[in-house]
Amino acid sequence: MATISSIGVGSGLDVQGIISKMVDLEKQPLAGLQAKQAGIQAQVSTYAQIKSLTGKLSDAVSKLTLDSGWNALATKSSSDAVSLTVSGLAQPASYDIGVSQLARAQxxxxxxxxxxxxxxxxxxxxxxxxxxxxxxxxxxxxxxxxxxxxxxxxxxxxxxxxxxxxxxxxxxxxxxxxxxxxxxxxxxxxxxxxxxxTAQNARITVNGVATESGTNSFDSVLPGLKIAVSQVTTTDAHVSVAADTAATRKNIQDFVDAYNELNGLLADSTKYDADTKTAGLLQGDSATVGLQNALRMLTMGSAGNATGSLRRLADVGIQMQAGGKLAVDDTKLGKALQESPDDIKSLFAAKASPDGSGGGIAVNFKQYTSQLLAFDGTLNSKSDSLALRIKSNQGEQDKVNDRAGVLQARLTRQYSALDTQMASLQSLSAYMQQQVANWNKKT
Incomplete structure (x- = not known):
């Protein structure tokens, strides 16, 4: 019996081509599944960005819930010979400091x-x-x-x-x-x-009161302040400590910027472009749309427990524009910081009631973002859900590939058997032709 070395030789058919086309037909669902998985992977990447920007927003609002975010002080000195550094809790004030002697080593x-x-x-x-x-x-x-x-x-x-x-x-x-x-x-x-x-102490006067130190630093003369001296003075240096409105303004601007960055990503992910007829990656996703709406509602909410006339962001010049972006009126914000520092602090940092209501704007944002970022919060739950969809999709792809593999193996066996039979028949035919030829010669 003839031995088949290559499938299709016995039958004369393009068996490899036939099997390949039939396997390709079996694998047709893969294209749709792979495209779907690419879309899910893109959503996973987008949610990783959403989580990162939510963390950034949470950090920004956290500063506005703490006293340290509002009690920043700036120091100023009329002379390079004397400088002040805030080292703890200090009060706005001014001092006249004279230096009669610097500390030195023997x-x-x-x-x-x-x-x-x-x-x-x-x-x-x-x-x-x-x-x-x-x-x-x-x-x-x-x-x-x-x-x-x-x-x-x-x-x-x-x-x-x-x-x-x-x-x-x-x-x-x-x-x-x-x-x-x-x-x-x-x-x-x-x-x-x-x-x-000779060894000597540094000697200074603070508003006319003499004191000395073994170094050129006076760390405990003024509460919350460190005095450093570097030269003997002939005229007292005038130094002052005042509220650092620039630092507070920056903290507020950081909050606005962090919110706008997150809002921008959410808006791009959920929008539908009517001109190009293309939808955002998360357009129609209820979790994402709900997150976007909740954040916007927080910006429009009020601080019920605030002690003062400032209750909403709009009261200090922070208003929502088209698309949910926040814009800052620098003049109005600057005026509030100068004229009503306690009221604007309360607007952002007022404590919430036991039932969680009435808190300041930053307090409410911090509470919400902390819930989002919690282990069992919305963001992790959404990421877990997307991970399960990827796993399910991969399972479907594996099933398609398994079916195609089974089909390929079955067709290969069938065509191999056909080749063997065809080769046997051809061998028998050749034998019969030979016998007929011999018989004809004899007759």
Whole structure:
């Protein structure tokens, strides 16, 4: 019996082409399923963006719910010699600060010696910090000033010993690591030291009241403020602390920008373009449309518990435009910040009632965005739903591919069997023709 080495040889048919076309017909549903899955993947990507922008909005409104978002202070000084830094809770005020003395460290130097010369005789240096216990540093005749400096640095943590070279030779210089009178020290021994610079505190007056510090920083003289001085003054520096309306304005603008960015993405995703007859990726999606509407309602809501005349965003110049975008009237907002700082703070940050109602605009936004971003919130639920749709779609694709694979295997077996039969018949036919030819010859 003939052996078939290639399917179709026995029958003379284009069997591979026939099987391929029939398998392609079986796989036709894949195109629709793959297109559908691409659309779902695009929705997944869009919801990841929505979640990210919701987080950005939540961060922005969070600043407006906290006292720190409204109590920012700015400092100003009439002189570079004096500066103020806000370090805690402080009140707007102004001060006149004069600097009569800067803090400095003590420096003591030894007599000059030839560079690298040995000390020739053993001895002891006694180092005594201000109000502390004396420390003895022993040296030998083979020591030099440089090796003695190393011993001092190892033994005494409050000074730095270095070698200073000048035209007279080299000297051992001791300098206290800290500034201020409390960092003073004495050094005695066989080597002679001269105090070239005394330790001293910084001295200032604040509105005529004298005070001093071991450093050029005064951290506790004024509540919530740090004073730093860098020069002695001949005229008092006038420094002031005032509400930082620029920082507050920026916090409000950050909220508006974050809202507009999220609203823009939601609007683009849900719109229908009548001119091009194309729908947004999430057009008609109830969860997305509901999210868009809820956010817009929050911007138009009122702060029921606000203490003052400002109850709505429009009262401070923040109004909704076409398409849901917020626009800021800088003049109106600036006036509210200057004239009614407490009222505008209450508009955004008023506490909600126990039932969750009446909160400030930022408080309500924070509550809603936190719910959206929660583990079991709307955004994660929507993402999970889309993930299930992708899994289901992939399952349908797998079924189509499995059916096509089964069909291909079955057709291959059938046509292989047909080829075997056709080859056998052809072989029998050839044999019969040969026998007839032989018979004819004999007859």
């Amino acid at each position: 420096t003591s130097v030894s007599d000059a010696r030839a560079p690298g010369a040995k000390l020739t005789a053993a001895g002891t240096l006694q180092f005594t910090p201000q109000g502390g216990t004396a420390i003895n540093i022993a040296y030998t005749g083979d020591d030099t000033l440089e090796s003695l400096a190393g011993k001092i640095n190892d033994a005494v943590g409050s000074v730095t010993a270095t070698i200073m070279r000048d035209a007279s030779g080299e000297r051992l210089m001791l300098r206290s690591k800290a500034t201020g009178a409390d960092a003073a020290f004495t050094v005695t021994g066989d080597l002679n030291f001269t105090q070239s610079q």
